[in-house]
Amino acid sequence: MLKIEGLKKRFGNFQALSGLDMEIEEGALYGFVGPNGAGKTTAIRIITGLLKPDEGTVEIAGIDALREPRRVRDEFGYVPDEFGMYDNLKVREYMEFFASAYGLDGLVARNRCEELLAQMKLEEWADAFVDSLSRGMKQRLCLARALIHDPKLLVLDEPTSGMDPRTRLEFKEMLKELCAEGKTILVSSHILSELAQMCTDIGVIDAGRIILSGSMSEILQKVNESNPLLIRVAGGKREQALNVLKSDERVRTVVIRGGEIAVRFGGTERDEADLLRKLVGAGVAVSGFFREQGDLESIFMQITNHDTEKVVLRSEE
Amino acid sequence: MKNNPVYRREVTVRSRSFRLPLVILIFNTILAVFSLFSMYSTVAQVRVSAQVSYESFLQLYAFAATLEFLLLMFIMPALTSGSVSGERERQTLELLLTTKMTAADIVTGKLMAAFDQMGLLVMSSFPIILLTFVYGSADIGGIALLLVCFATTAAFCGGIGILASSVTRRSTFSNVCTYGFLLLIVIGTLMLNQFVLQLSEMRISEAAYQFGAEQTVADTGAAVYLLLLNPFVTFAEILSGQISGGSRLFSLSAFLGARPENFVTGHWTAISLCVQAALSVLFVRGAVRSLGKNRRT
Known part of the structure; x- marks a missing residue:
């Protein structure tokens, strides 16, 4: 569904991405994890067409995202780390606005909005102003907005930051449901344990490149073997x-x-x-x-801190 | 335009705001109070002196049109200079840029919504302006030309605003840039011409004093053509044509001095409107380009 090869991006003297390679299979819930400044957001901005890379290729659903940016926008929905809300719009109007931004109008748009608001448990709030929603509701609305054009890939940049544990749990369940419906989801976070509970696959990024990737079970096995x-x-x-x-x-x-x-x-x-x-x-x-039982957080710390134990782990891989 | 999502959203949001009705109310109240008092005073004067001063009705028309023009120059940048940067501040610009909408859709949607609002303001004041027609005023052609001038000025000021808004990150800075640039165009070109004219007058007086040469009329040289960019000069020129003797203060001849008539000065209004319209298109294209770069920089 998403294939990235040799992605490089430099901002002045800072090399944000240094040859990022990544592949996400269709239907995967892929956790994109790394410490702050590792290059997660830069990679996501390139995937969503908001940033041009210096080198490399991005392919979404078989479409070259860098050569056909307009066509590829049908294939993904984007949820940034900030909600991006129009507070003076009502929930339904907000959804219909983005529906028309994706070329959906009339009854089709209205039905799609109702369907998504029901799925995100926001139908009771359809006529409320966006600024009256709680943070969790806003996040669900943001997710509904990203799904308005029924994309195959969902790209979420640190979606659970600032949420209370209950809302976070509900949000994770929602992502799992979407994944079960066949959506491919790329979700970034700097907290590995948060993603470990819901993701099928994981990729750890550090200093602009993937340093560990695979299915959750493979990684857990690797962690165990190193213990x-x-x-x-x-x-x-x-x-x-x-x-x-x-x-x-x-x-x-x-x-x-x-x-x-x-x-x-x-x-x-x-x-x-x-x-x-x-x-x-x-x-x-x-x-x-x-x-000894695998502790993802400690391995994440080891890998991203460039610990010597990591070298042992890598040599065993 | 009705299919443009940005335009539709802007119209929906603005229709909920109390700001526009308030501006319309205040503006039209000022205009109405002044016009009615002026009419009353003119009619009262007629009763006393038995002389009808038609010029005062024309001056009333000039006043109403000038007030409207100034308002347009003041409000249009305010409507546009925060439009794109406001989206950026709200973190919604990135969302828009990942949809199927083009940068041109976003910019034109914003600009057209501002035009709509401005149009509403201008149209709402028409009944008051029409009061001046009770005793005779400008002809239909003159009014149409004035409307074209309003539209061009709105596009010009809006274009500057939207370009600044697309280029800058913060609305405050965008506002400062827009009004700064407009001041440079309106006041700057006028002051430059005044300065050059005074220099020319000084030079001529000196020559006349030293060599006893015949006194000639000073001019501003090529600097006068900078006034083609100035919407206020264009407006004053249109008005001076409609009200003979009523608005000579801002007419082009005040800056031209003894310059002989040429094609540009002979068709000043048409050419300046075309120049400003062309610049408006360039500003909008610049905004679209800047937003496009924003999408992939």
Whole structure:
């Protein structure tokens, strides 16, 4: 649905994008995550035709967005980080205004507006002025506005910023519903955990390029693989266990954390089973043997802080 | 134009605002009070002296038309100079630019909505201006020419406003730029011509004093053609043609001095209207171009 290749953009001395490559499959809910200043908004502005890149290509639904900007506008809907509201318009008028901006008029536009207002649970507010809406309602109206021309791709730039937890949850559910209806959604945020709960795919951007991408399950697996094995030993056989671990060449580091032994282990699940067998064979009473659970936030911090552990993780990829 | 979404939205929003009816009320009240008092005083004078001064009716027409013209020059930039920058400040410009609308649709929608509002103001004052026709005033052709002048001036001032609004980020700065530029065009060109005329007069007097040369009439040279850009001079020229002796103060001859008639000075009104209309088109094209760049810079 969206394919970006070698996107570069420089503002003066600042290289905002340095060869961004990205691909989003149809029907995906893609989380575009990165710290502030990583290049998310620049990339989104280029995708939506608000900014011209120095180099690279953008393709939306098979249309070259840079060569055919007018044609491609039918294919995406855009929700910026700021709502962009006309406070002195009523909700229905606001929707009808944008419907006509996309060339929809008359009964078609009216029906589409009613349908979307109902879907976003705003039908009761159709005759209210936009400035009387709450922040959450405004965000839903903004989403309805972006869907007015029934685009295939939705581009949302930090849509949940400033929302309370309940509104945020409702908004996420709405995005999931849209995704289930077949829309492809690109949603950016600087908070990974926020996207992790709803996205099917994720791309981490830092210093203007994607440094980690894939499906949510793949990434979680990568995170898990990079986490240490935690071994609990019963009956005071810790020394024996340490000897077994030291003798295994797949074990990189061994750290004792309270009652557990944390082992950085470079192997597959089969290797893990083999290690467990060795420990048990050596007479160690293993009462616990498991991977530390993946924490997306910590891996995000590692990657975007250019931590040394990241290098280990990347070499394993 | 009715299909232009921006135009339709502007009309909807403005129809809800109390500002326009208030401006119409204040403006027409001032105009009506002055016109009626002036008529009353003229008629009272006739009763006493038994002499009808038709010139005072023409002066009343000149006053009403001038007031309307000044209002137009003052309000039209205000209506347009915040239009595009206002969208930018509201964060709605980007939304508009991602729709199917072109930059030209946005600019013309804004400009036409301002024209509409201005037109309403001008039309609403017509009954008061027509009061002056009770005892005879300008002819239909003259009124039509005046309307063409109003339309051109509105386009000229609106064009400057919308260009400034497209180029600048803040409405306040856009306002300052628009009025600054208009002042330069209206007051600046007049002052420049006055300055050049005085220099010329001084030079001639000096020559006459030193060499005993015959006194000739001073002129402003090529600077006079800058007045082609000045809508106020065009308006004054039209008015001076309609009211002989009534409005000579601003007529072109005051700046031309002894300049012999040529094609430009002979067709001053038509040429200046064309120049201002052409500049208006350029301003609007500039605004469209600037907005287009905004879409992909």
